[in-house]
Amino acid sequence: MATQFYSPRDLRFQLYEVLNAERLTKFDYFRDHDRESFDMVLDAARQISETVLKPLLTVMDRNEPQLVAGKIRVHPQMRSIIKKFGDDGWINAPFRYDEGGQQLPATIMNAATFIFGAANYSSSVFPFLTTGAANLLRSFGSAELIDRFTPKMYAGQWQGTMALTEPDAGSSLSDITTTAEPTDTPGTYQIRGQKIYISAGDHDAVENVVHLMLAKIKGGPAGAKGISLFAVPQQREENGQLVDNDVLTAGVYHKMGYKGAPIAHLMVGSNGGTIGYLVGEPHQGLRYMFQMMNEARVGVGMNAVSIGTAAYYASLEYARERPQGRPVSEKDPTRPQVPIIRHADVKRMLLFQKSVLEGSLSLLLYCSYLADLSHVADGDEKANAALLLDLLTPVAKSYPSEMGCLTTSAAVQVLGGAGYTTDFPVEQFYREARIHPIHEGTTGIHGLDLLGRKVTLQGGKGVQLLLAEIERTLVDARPYADLQPLADQLTAALGKLDAVTKHLLSLAPSDTEAFLADATLYLELFGIITIAWQWLRQATVAQKNLPAAAGDDVNFYQGKLMTARYFYEYELVKVYSLARRLQATDRVTLAMKGEWF
Amino acid sequence: MATQFYSPRDLRFQLYEVLNAERLTKFDYFRDHDRESFDMVLDAARQISETVLKPLLTVMDRNEPQLVAGKIRVHPQMRSIIKKFGDDGWINAPFRYDEGGQQLPATIMNAATFIFGAANYSSSVFPFLTTGAANLLRSFGSAELIDRFTPKMYAGQWQGTMALTEPDAGSSLSDITTTAEPTDTPGTYQIRGQKIYISAGDHDAVENVVHLMLAKIKGGPAGAKGISLFAVPQQREENGQLVDNDVLTAGVYHKMGYKGAPIAHLMVGSNGGTIGYLVGEPHQGLRYMFQMMNEARVGVGMNAVSIGTAAYYASLEYARERPQGRPVSEKDPTRPQVPIIRHADVKRMLLFQKSVLEGSLSLLLYCSYLADLSHVADGDEKANAALLLDLLTPVAKSYPSEMGCLTTSAAVQVLGGAGYTTDFPVEQFYREARIHPIHEGTTGIHGLDLLGRKVTLQGGKGVQLLLAEIERTLVDARPYADLQPLADQLTAALGKLDAVTKHLLSLAPSDTEAFLADATLYLELFGIITIAWQWLRQATVAQKNLPAAAGDDVNFYQGKLMTARYFYEYELVKVYSLARRLQATDRVTLAMKGEWF
Incomplete structure (x- = not known):
């Protein structure tokens, strides 16, 4: 197992020498932070990663989640990990003090998720899906909904998810068929449908799961304009008790990689017993979802870089230690072999990884910084940051995702036959990296977004x-x-x-x-x-x-x-x-x- | 599971319309063949593939070979499969009639291995490794060695292997340290060393394994010039009995893909009890091995195309059946969704696969044809075919291998989220394809071979x-x-x-x-x-x-x-x-x- 999985020196370089992240502390929202508090956050991320997440990297890959008696069973340590992310304040760190958050810049938060993802991507998915779901609730939900759901989500007791995809609606979200019918209680709907590929959609490391789910209110407009957003818990509160909300787990997907994270197939309201709580206004669901998308997509790009970076350091370590062959100009076979890092073609494969990954990390931190500015700056600076982030998001999601497949492939190649075996972690990284060009919008979808919408925006x-x-x-x-x-x-x-x-x-x-x-x-x-x-x-x-x-x-x-x-x-x-x-x-x-x- | 895994129509096009493979039957060695006999061979390959090999594709991936009490246990059906390849004459089909062969052109043989590999690559590795090992023996070994080993190899009772790689000698073969010491019996040596990554190096589907092994005779020249070739059986015959030859299986490698084939770590002569039989002259081992390399490398390129082709047809089938989205110019969300094959970007991903794979198949059959000419033609035609094959071999091995990683990736992408799950075969093809840029010489080695040697040859x-x-x-x-x-x-x-x-x-x-x-x-x-x-x-x-x-x-x-x-x-x-x-x-x-x- 490779010991180094990212470069703290490079992260400091990117954050402080290139990006000047400390400038963010001049804004009121971030006023209590300084370089020292940023470093403490990153050190804490490193410590959890090294002591808790990374040791589980291989074992979580070898022991996939299983559906047992209708419940997905994940690695037994996930419960304490999610709890720790809650207790340590990671899940709501970017949110306001009055929400229990720490008003941490997205720039620093994303640098931390980069570290977590490089240590063990699957495990890092659980808490930050909850962050994303909670962010939707707090941004668009009523005070009552926020109160009902977010405290347990922030504490790591309840899982949050984004429930979009359906059997006939993946890239084409406008075709979802999950329905919502008003009940007698205002804001409360009966939900019926199926959702597939729901990350952390059900598992036994939390007490409850809250799905931020897209559905169509009956009688609403066709297509994307008729999509609304609902909070659909696995168990709902009734008279202070949690009761079953008829969200059944029909299956768990077995996947090529990223195996530690459970991806569920959900049957919603099959027995007519699912209640969903409307978030915000009717028919605004897709707009709400897309307002969160930039962040989720920058997050995916970051995780692609995480996995690639872990693979890069594993291959670098191997290249420094593995003696094989001699310089091409050396003809004497009795001379000792040299470490393969001396060969031009091996350096090429290492430089390829390093250049793509550190270039991508730089872009992703830049985009995170734009997200912060779009949140805390004023006037033109705020608007320009938001627009530039809009433009760059398909690039920041797709370039690292596509290239991560190639950089992890280069890592495998550096190790040669050893890289193809399960004795080294690079083959796992190669399998894990392949998810990123697919989820949160395929590369094809992002191409259409960039050229068809973003380039001509405003x-x-x-x-x-x-x-x-x-x-x-x-x-x-x-x-x-x-x-x-x-x-x-x-x-x-x-x-x-x-x-x-x-x-x-x-x-x-x-x-x-x-x-x-x-x-x-x-x-x-x-x-x-x-x-x-x-x-x-x-x-x-x-x-x-x-x-x-x-x-x-x-x-x-x-x-x-x-x-x-x-x-x-x-x-x-x-x-x-x-x-x-x-x-x-x-x-x-x-x-x-x-x-x- | 996709039903089509290659195109018989394309294979006929390539063989008869583009290549004119029938011309080979004008040569005396192939005189008994005609288009009809070629087609019978290909039909037979298709039939075994569909009825025997393909049904085991997934199950062999899910149940890896295991080392149990010092013996590698493979899928229980492998014994009857190898036996069938022996009984039906596949293992020695290209060899002479007087050897029990059918004097089948390499062009047709390789077209058949393309079919087998597309059905189930792992299973196809066993018989054709034996072909390669037997070919070394019959080309360079004494009549006595040929008699001793090849009949049982041709019959599929004994496995043949190529045993080159050692812990400190992978790409740098000149650094092998396995030693051979002459015994009192001429041509017979005591062998000591370790061999790693030996495909089919030990398993329970055959009665014996014959390793064509590189070792250095003590006192010989340093480097590549001191390498000799030995036949080292797992059990040797003594007084008509098979006795243990001290070739121990230290481990079986667990790998990312291509899991059905057992890859062994062998300890040779640890107890001083391994006898090896010198093949040909001392110190000529590397030369012998490399004379077989062109064929082995064309074979690897072909298998890369096989896997890619199976993935292509799986993704094509999905693209034709999966409705998702509407043409980019269609704004009405109430119109039915169209099959994704209608989208330009999906067609691009399918055309990418088709163009790379059918272009590669064309090159590989062309190289096979050159191999046939270099065998049966005369004078300039023979010499030119051999030289052109020498030049093209690194290309024919590496282009399909490198690109196969990308075409199988495109196949995954066509399926989107479904492609990442084990519900569809494309993720397996993606994992399997990754071996080819590594084995039989990494891409880096072939680059040096092409530019450093082949381009300037003669x-x-x-x-x-x-x-x-x-x-x-x-x-x-x-x-x-x-x-x-x-x-x-x-x-x-x-x-x-x-x-x-x-x-x-x-x-x-x-x-x-x-x-x-x-x-x-x-x-x-x-x-x-x-x-x-x-x-x-x-x-x-x-x-x-x-x-x-x-x-x-x-x-x-x-x-x-x-x-x-x-x-x-x-x-x-x-x-x-x-x-x-x-x-x-x-x-x-x-x-x-x-x-x-």
Whole structure:
């Protein structure tokens, strides 16, 4: 088992040297925080991760949740883990003091979830699903609903979930068929339907589960406009007693990875006995849900980076210790073998991982910072942060998710045959990483979101804000001659992006299908350039701080500079082929017919 | 469970319309064969696959081999399966009549292994490992050794293996430390050492295992020049009795996928009781082994395509049946949902799989045909076929292996959440596909082989032969106006390859490290262009045969033409970014230091 699973040094670099997270403490909402309190949070996250979560990484993979007598049985330690996350205040840490929260910035909270996810992704899913569900309730629910549900959720006694997907409504949420019929009690509905793929939808480590569930009130508008949001507990309170609310667990999914987390198939109201409590206004469910989506999606991107980072450090450790072969210029077979980290191709596979993961982490913390600004800043700063976050969210979710499949694959490859065996953790990370391009919106959905909605939002203002930010980075880099090749390459790539965007937008009015046919590739192009920008930000700081650095910091900054160069030389260069394809006029995927396959 | 797992129509197209496999029957060695006998072989392969192998696909994955009391226990049906492969003549089918074989072309044999692998890769490994081991024995062993071992191997009673890897010698075979000491009986040695990752290295579905094992005769030269080949049975014959030969099974590896096949860790001669029989001359072991390598590596590429193809058809079936969402131009949510195969992005993921897999199958059958020619042709044709096969082998092994990880990933993505569950077979294919870039030489090793050895072999004659073949394809395509865009794109890509190759070769004399630093990317570039060439071959035949086609064949040829276009538009275009990187001068991976990670 690899000992290191993330880099505290890099996290400090990202938060304090690149992002200047301490600036957040100037805002009133975060006034009680400072660098020291941030570090205490991150140290606490590290400690739980090392002592509690990471030791269970393998055993939770080998012992999947099972459905036993209608209840999903999870790893027996999950109960105390969820309780600890509640007791230590993690579940409601970002929320207000008057809610029992700590008014912790999302930036720091997400840095902590990065640590938890790198230690043991499955276990970290439980508490933070509750956070997401509670956030919906507190944002849109009545005071009474908040009072009824959130205290036990914050305490880790009750699990929260997001219950969206149905057998015939996955990517197409407008097609849900779960129904809600008003009862005699205002705000209270009888719910009937089926929900599938519900993460932590039922398990024996909590006393109750509260589903934030989408359903359609009978007689409402068709499609997405008729979707409402309900709180649907597994057991509801009646006269101070918990009584069964007719939410049955029909099954638990067995999955390729991420096995410690139970994913449930739920039958809701099969016996006519499910009560749901309307959250907010009728028919506003999808809007409410989507207001929380940015955060959930940044969270998924972060978890993709977590898993990739754990795999990277496992492969790095192996590469440093494993002797095999000799330099290609060494012909004497009697010379001792060298550690494989000496081979260029192994360094390439390590740099690939490092460049993608640290670039993605940088973007995700940046997006978390935007989320904080969109919450606590004022005026233009607030609005611009929200808009820029909207634009970047599909990228921040999808780039790390897609690339996490490739970085964990590179980790397996570094270990060779050993990497394919269960003797090392990298094969588990490879299996776990594969979920991220699927859940919280598939990559295809995010491509459509970016190109079809976000790029043109407010007349393209989001893109203008992004370009202004990138321009600021280019200006910051200008004093450093060594960074000019990177700045030039980034500028050239932006030219390509601009040309591609204009070309695609020119198709939009007359041919929606052609406009969006390659939206997934556009997302990829956009993602690569965004990460390249993040690397120029990091490289500029490293270049600035290197002269005064001492000890390990010299290696750290040199590593940053070299990894930035790697990203530009090996990854940014991919935009040329992508742009070529995106500007081509052969609409192969549209012309292809189903019967020709 | 998906019903279709490969396309018999495509296999016929590849073998008879593109490759003209029937031409092989003009050679004396294959004189008794004809199209009808080839088809009988393929039908037989299909029948075993459907009735015996495929039904065990999932159950073999869920019930891994276990080490019980020193013996690896595999699925109980493996004994009858291996026996059937023996009885039906599959194990020695390519060998001579006087050996009990059927003088079957490698082209047809490999087409059959493609079918077996698509049905159940793990199960297909057992018999064909025996074929490979027996081939070494019959090619280089004495008549006495051949008599002693091969009849029971051909009958499926004894398993054959290739025993190369050791704890400290994986990619670097010259570092093996297994020793051989002559005994009083000539040709007979006492063997001592450890072998790891030995596929089918021990199991209870056969009576005995014969390891074709590399070891160093004490006092011989250092490095690769001191490696000899031995036949080391698990039990040896003494006075007509089988007695224990001191080859102990120390462990069975548990792996991410491909779980039905047992991979053993062997202790050889721990009690001083292992006898090995020298195969051929002393110190020639690596040369012997490598003479068999081309075939084994083409076999690995083929199995990568097999797994990918099974995943492709599973995802195609799902895409045709699964309704979800509406066309992007449809705004009315009350209209029924459409099958996802109607969405451009789903078609893209299906075309990606189809183009990579059918392009790879075409290359692998072409390489099999070259193997046949290098065996039965005369003079220049024989020598050229052997040289071209040498050049193409690293590509034919690595391109399908690397891309198989991506095509199975695309299959998972087509199914979305369902694809991540064990309710569908695609997650298993995703796990199984990951072995291929590792075994039979990692992709990094093949990159070094291609650029460092094969490209310059015989003064670059292999590349010249390849270019002449491609030129022939361009000439064949010339009559068809619709194919000119492809021909032009291929010509332009060849120009890039030429420039890159010249650039890299110019570095070789002065800087070996720089010359080979990006050999893996060179292999990727070479692979994409090679597959593009295969697609032009296929497209030309499809274009030629389309006018006279009727019924399903019209769809088939239209599909071929569209898939060729897809490969050129979305895959071939990648050469531009690769060429840019390969011609760059920033040696990032060489400059990076271990302590900077």
